[in-house]
Amino acid sequence: MPEPAGPDLLRLDGVCKSFGKVVVADRLSLTVGAGDLVGIVGPNGAGKSSLFGLIAGDLRPSAGQIVFAGRPVTRLDATARCRMGIGRTFQVPRPFGGMTVLENVLVAVQQGAGLRRRPSYAAAAAVLDRTGLLGDANIPAERLGLLSRKRLEVARALATGPDLLLLDEVAGGLTDPEVAELVTIVRGISAQGVAVVWIEHVLHALTATVHRLLCLAGGTFIGDGAPAEVLALPEVREVFLGTEVTASLHQAGPRLADGQDREDR
Amino acid sequence: MSSLGPDTTAAAGPPSVPPAAAQVRVTRARRSTLAAAAAVVLIVAVLAYLPYLVYSGTTNLLVNFFTLLIMASMWNLLAGYAGLVSVGQQAFVGLGAYGVLLLASHGTSPFLAIPVATAACAVLGLPVWWLVSRLRSGYFAITMWVIASVCELIISQIPSFGGGTGTGLPGLPGNPTLLTADTYWATLACAVLALGVVYLLLRSRIGLVLTAVRDDETGARSVGVRVASTQRLVFLVAAAGCGVAGALYIVSQQFVEPTAAFSVLWSAKMIFITVIGGIGTIEGPIIGTIIYFVLQQTLAQYGTWYFIALGLVAMAIAIWARRGIWGLIADRFGIRLFGVGYWLSPAGPPDRDRGSR
Ligand SMILES: Nc1ncnc2c1ncn2[C@@H]1O[C@H](COP(=O)(O)OP(=O)(O)OP(=O)(O)O)[C@@H](O)[C@H]1O
Numbered sequence A: 001m002p003e004p005a006g007p008d009l010l011r012l013d014g015v016c017k018s019f020g021k022v023v024v025a026d027r028l029s030l031t032v033g034a035g036d037l038v039g040i041v042g043p044n045g046a047g048k049s050s051l052f053g054l055i056a057g058d059l060r061p062s063a064g065q066i067v068f069a070g071r072p073v074t075r076l077d078a079t080a081r082c083r084m085g086i087g088r089t090f091q092v093p094r095p096f097g098g099m100t101v102l103e104n105v106l107v108a109v110q111q112g113a114g115l116r117r118r119p120s121y122a123a124a125a126a127v128l129d130r131t132g133l134l135g136d137a138n139i140p141a142e143r144l145g146l147l148s149r150k151r152l153e154v155a156r157a158l159a160t161g162p163d164l165l166l167l168d169e170v171a172g173g174l175t176d177p178e179v180a181e182l183v184t185i186v187r188g189i190s191a192q193g194v195a196v197v198w199i200e201h202v203l204h205a206l207t208a209t210v211h212r213l214l215c216l217a218g219g220t221f222i223g224d225g226a227p228a229e230v231l232a233l234p235e236v237r238e239v240f241l242g243t244e245v246t247a248s249l250h251q252a253g254p255r256l257a258d259g260q261d262r263e264d265r
Numbered sequence B: 001m002s003s004l005g006p007d008t009t010a011a012a013g014p015p016s017v018p019p020a021a022a023q024v025r026v027t028r029a030r031r032s033t034l035a036a037a038a039a040v041v042l043i044v045a046v047l048a049y050l051p052y053l054v055y056s057g058t059t060n061l062l063v064n065f066f067t068l069l070i071m072a073s074m075w076n077l078l079a080g081y082a083g084l085v086s087v088g089q090q091a092f093v094g095l096g097a098y099g100v101l102l103l104a105s106h107g108t109s110p111f112l113a114i115p116v117a118t119a120a121c122a123v124l125g126l127p128v129w130w131l132v133s134r135l136r137s138g139y140f141a142i143t144m145w146v147i148a149s150v151c152e153l154i155i156s157q158i159p160s161f162g163g164g165t166g167t168g169l170p171g172l173p174g175n176p177t178l179l180t181a182d183t184y185w186a187t188l189a190c191a192v193l194a195l196g197v198v199y200l201l202l203r204s205r206i207g208l209v210l211t212a213v214r215d216d217e218t219g220a221r222s223v224g225v226r227v228a229s230t231q232r233l234v235f236l237v238a239a240a241g242c243g244v245a246g247a248l249y250i251v252s253q254q255f256v257e258p259t260a261a262f263s264v265l266w267s268a269k270m271i272f273i274t275v276i277g278g279i280g281t282i283e284g285p286i287i288g289t290i291i292y293f294v295l296q297q298t299l300a301q302y303g304t305w306y307f308i309a310l311g312l313v314a315m316a317i318a319i320w321a322r323r324g325i326w327g328l329i330a331d332r333f334g335i336r337l338f339g340v341g342y343w344l345s346p347a348g349p350p351d352r353d354r355g356s357r
């Protein structure tokens, strides 16, 4: 396992979680350093989104510890963890539909980053600008198309002023130029020193962006290292046998089949 | 109201911000909002002068109107924004009414007792919230109803409150003309105050939070919203709001009995009005109360039929127009009377003089 660049920002120690008989985390351990840019892949239903739920505080582990910025956060709720610096997007976007894009971001700036009035307006405008949403600022979020919804997910998470940003399939369902735009945004965020963990099925986007790739299957990480090395591991190739990932390993960066984005709308 | 003034700022941002973000401004006030504010002042002035112009029948009707308007606005705040669907708000209606009775029977003027009983309801809301805050959706709703019924049972056991048969409210002025006018003015003042509180709450930082919780509670938590403490605040405001409505109710009826004061019909009316008018908007309960009274007046001669008609209208709206009559109007004409939103300029379509909220 390669040593993370900075000191550990996030550490998971033996985290366990299951839904009935479905085990999504089986003594999972993971460290993410400050400013890291990490990718996560894994077959559908491997527990990737659940892992984000565990880190962000939406799900409670049945065993194990989660430490963020040197403090145990296992017992803290999602609100507290967000305020500590964990920002997350949802695989299926969860915009505040009746609020404008600006207001969506503003509430995140005010609640997550603790800014008020003028400084909060300025920060919200800056986030909208960075995520390419300035032109949509006054549109109710429910009227946004898929690309803008995905952007809004990123913008809202970013607006909370995170040290760790969790991106869950923000490129799913987008066209290649749209994916390229998102990659640019993610790179920019990472360049500012924010640690990013990115779950993605659009492999070419991920491998071109991240420094480190993890493969989650059966509730454990079966690969961790440089993207090319991880994707070359026999056990990784095996879990992806016959899936989109193997397909995209053979063809140079094609878009993925529709099937895997069934949850995205 | 200072918050109606243009509250504008240049989004200068840190040096790393590209120029585009530095060129935009975030604004609050809208033209339509200022027009609405002027209209509100005018309407309130006319309403305040009304007792000099019309017979007491009309003002008495308006007392009922305002009382229901307060209740519906509070239920809307609870259910439409904080996601707390309660069918037990009559607990606070009854407590507000009996609070006035308690104070008046000890010599306080009933009109002075109104604010005290209102505050008492907010305080009583705390232990109730402690009880129900752990409960979700259906359990919350039903438990609130149970609490209201328990309150009714307890009150009906107290002989000095007239037990189950009820009692008259002492200490009211003897002159009927004066009493009618005073009751009307008190009700009008309370309604203006209650709606003002709702408006200011929704326009404040908490308003953004409430709207976020309304739209997606999980999403709200993920951006650092403290959902529980926001819900508690709204619950206490709604407790006070329903309390003042109950206080006004006993003053206008000059009589109170437990079954009427703690009747679940109060909650039913709040729900009907809010659903018909448009849940999750400030304007909705106002439109809803107007529709309710129009239906009530036109169908009054058919007895309880107006309740059946109301139920059918509410069901139709819940199925076909989920955002209520106000939702239809707002979508059709693109208007917001009470602007609580934010506006980024010059980015975005400049012709639209409105936000989404
Ligand atoms: N709240 C829940 N209750 C019950 N089962 C759940 C819940 N959330 C997830 N699961 C199950 O846990 C498993 C992992 O789900 P998860 O969403 O974490 O997978 P994923 O790796 O993100 O998959 P995908 O690539 O399709 O997004 C799935 O089998 C799913 O059905």
Ligand SMILES: [Mg+2]
Pocket (backbone or CB within 6 Å): A048, A049, A050, A091, A168
């Ligand atoms: Mg997922």
